[in-house]
Amino acid sequence: MKCPFCGGTESRVKDSRDIGDAIHRRRECEHCKGRFSTYERVEKFSLMVIKRDQRREPFERQKLYIGIRKACEKRPLPVGEIERAVEETEQELYRLGRQEIPTSVIGEMVMERLRQMDKIAYIRFASVYRSFGDVETMFEELQKLLHREKPEADSYAALSSSEQL
Secondary structure, eight states: OOOTTTOOSOEEEEEEEEOSSEEEEEEEETTTOOEEEEEEEOOOOOOEEEOTTSOEEEOOHHHHHHHHHHHTTTOOOOTTHHHHHHHHHHHHHHHTTOSEEEHHHHHHHHHHHHHHHOHHHHHHHHHHHTTOOSHHHHHHHHHHHHTTOOSSOOHHHHHHHHOOO
16 A cells, blocks of 8 residues: 555554444555555456346346336335336346346346335336237236236346356
8 A cells, every 4th residue: 555645664553443334544645654544345346247148247236227217107105216226136136146237137136125125016017117018918927926926037036046157
C-alpha cells in the first residue's frame, strides 16, 4: 500500500472496522507518519450474459431492475420488494459459480420470484419473456399458474446441478 503523501510502501494499521460489505482500515505511514484510510472489499468476478443469439454482454443489475419494475408497475407491492427481488436474483447468479449465464436462466429465476411476489406481475413478465404467440398459449400459462404447476423445467436448477464447470 503506497502512502498518498510521500509514496512510501511501509504502513501500519492503526484501526480496523467492519462497515458492512467492506473493512475500513486507518493506516499510518512508517516514513512520513501521515495517516490515511483504505477500504478492503471482496472482489466479485464479473458475470457475462449469454443472449439468445449467443452474443455475450456484461451483466447489468439495472436491466434486471427495470424488467422487474415494469412487470410490477401499478401493483400493490410493499416498498423495497422489487429491490429485494433484484438483490436475491443477483446473489443467486453469483452462487451458481459461473462467469457466463444464459438469459434463460436469469429469466426463470425472475419468473420464480415474481410468481411468489405477485401473480399479475408474473404473467406480465412471462408474456414478454416467453413471447406468447397467441391467447391460447397465454391461457395455458394462466392455467398452470392457477393449478400451481411449474411452467417448464427450471433450467437454472438443471444448470446449477448438471452443468457445473
